[in-house]
Amino acid sequence: MLKIFLLNVHLIATIVWVGAVFMGTFIDWPAAKKTVKEDEFPFRFIVGQGSRVFYSVYTGIFLIWSSGIGLVILHPPQTPREILMLVGKVLALTFMTGFTMYGTFFTWPKLQLATHKEAHQLYENYMKRAMATFTFGLIAAVLGLWIY
Amino acid sequence: MEKTHVKIKFPNQFGQYISYIDNLEFEGTKIDDFINTLDGIYGDIKERIFESDGRVRPYINLFLGSKNIESLEGIHTKINNGDTIALLLSRAGG
Numbered sequence: 001m002l003k004i005f006l007l008n009v010h011l012i013a014t015i016v017w018v019g020a021v022f023m024g025t026f027i028d029w030p031a032a033k034k035t036v037k038e039d040e041f042p043f044r045f046i047v048g049q050g051s052r053v054f055y056s057v058y059t060g061i062f063l064i065w066s067s068g069i070g071l072v073i074l075h076p077p078q079t080p081r082e083i084l085m086l087v088g089k090v091l092a093l094t095f096m097t098g099f100t101m102y103g104t105f106f107t108w109p110k111l112q113l114a115t116h117k118e119a120h121q122l123y124e125n126y127m128k129r130a131m132a133t134f135t136f137g138l139i140a141a142v143l144g145l146w147i148y
Numbered sequence: 149m150e151k152t153h154v155k156i157k158f159p160n161q162f163g164q165y166i167s168y169i170d171n172l173e174f175e176g177t178k179i180d181d182f183i184n185t186l187d188g189i190y191g192d193i194k195e196r197i198f199e200s201d202g203r204v205r206p207y208i209n210l211f212l213g214s215k216n217i218e219s220l221e222g223i224h225t226k227i228n229n230g231d232t233i234a235l236l237l238s239r240a241g242g
Contacts, residue, residue: 020242044199047207050240057242100242108241109161112207113196 003074010067010144017060017096018137020053025130029123041119047112054104061097068093077147085143092140099129099136149175152227154182157234166190179210180223182233197235207238 028049032042068089077083107126111119153173158166166186174185187193199205202223210217211234217225227233 040200043205047205047238047240050242051207051238054240054242104239104241109159109237112205112237112240113162113165115192115195 003071006067006070006074009063010071013060013063013067014137014141014144016056017064018134018141020057020060021130021134021137024049024053025127025134029127039116041114041116041123043112043119046123047108050108050111057100061100064093065097082147085147089140089143089147092136092143096133096136096140099133103129150177151175152177152181152231153229154227155230155232157232159235159237161237162196162235165193165196177226178223179212179217179225179227179233182227183223207240209236209238210234211236 029046032045032049035045036042072086077086103126107122111122111126114122151173152175153171155171156166156169160168163169167190172182172185174182176182176185183194183197197204197208197210204210204218204223212220212225212227212231217223
């Protein structure tokens with residue numbers, strides 16, 4: 001029963017986090033930059049979105065790690081293949097968490113105070129990390145399906 | 149014109165654009181004069197704080213003492229000698 005509960009929490013947290021990254025990267029940014037002139041940055045929309053996504057992303061991160069640790073305790077990997085997949089999943093989650101925290105502590109404070117030109121450069125780099133986060137999220141999710 | 153001396157408490161991310169100064173004497177008595185002085189000395193300050201229509205960016209909070217200037221008279225808020233001006237950013241991003 002506890003295992004099913006943790007699996008559901010893990011799944012929902014993954015959907016929230018990876019879904020938020022997908023929405024921000026592939027839907028919102030391409031649309032938002034078309035709403036302003038070429039040399040302008042859509043600060044109001046992007047930072048407004050960033051303020052809202054902050055809580056869901058960090059709730060997702062906390063729930064993924066805590067439910068994941070719980071699942072490993074309840075169902076420790078048995079075979080070399082399971083161990084390898086768990087290591088891969090933990091590495092993917094570590095990169096995702098690292099990219100996300102780097103964004104929160106370094107990129108976003110700079111972005112909020114950037115000029116339009118600086119903001120474009122900062123956000124292009126941020127988007128590359130967001131795409132990497134999304135890719136690692138997919139890898140972690142697929143590995144999770146194989147483990148269970 | 150009257151001169152006003154203020155203490156500045158800005159986050160490091162902003163401090164780098166104003167050489168990390170922690171006080172300033174400027175001509176005038178309003179937030180607008182203060183920002184214009186910073187902009188004149190360091191450049192690009194208005195672009196970093198205001199939107200193109202002149203409003204403070206919505207996720208940037210400028211405080212005079214303990215009060216957000218948006219709850220006072222915005223950029224027309226009067227500053228007294230010795231007041232502290234602080235800037236806080238909204239928590240965002242991930």
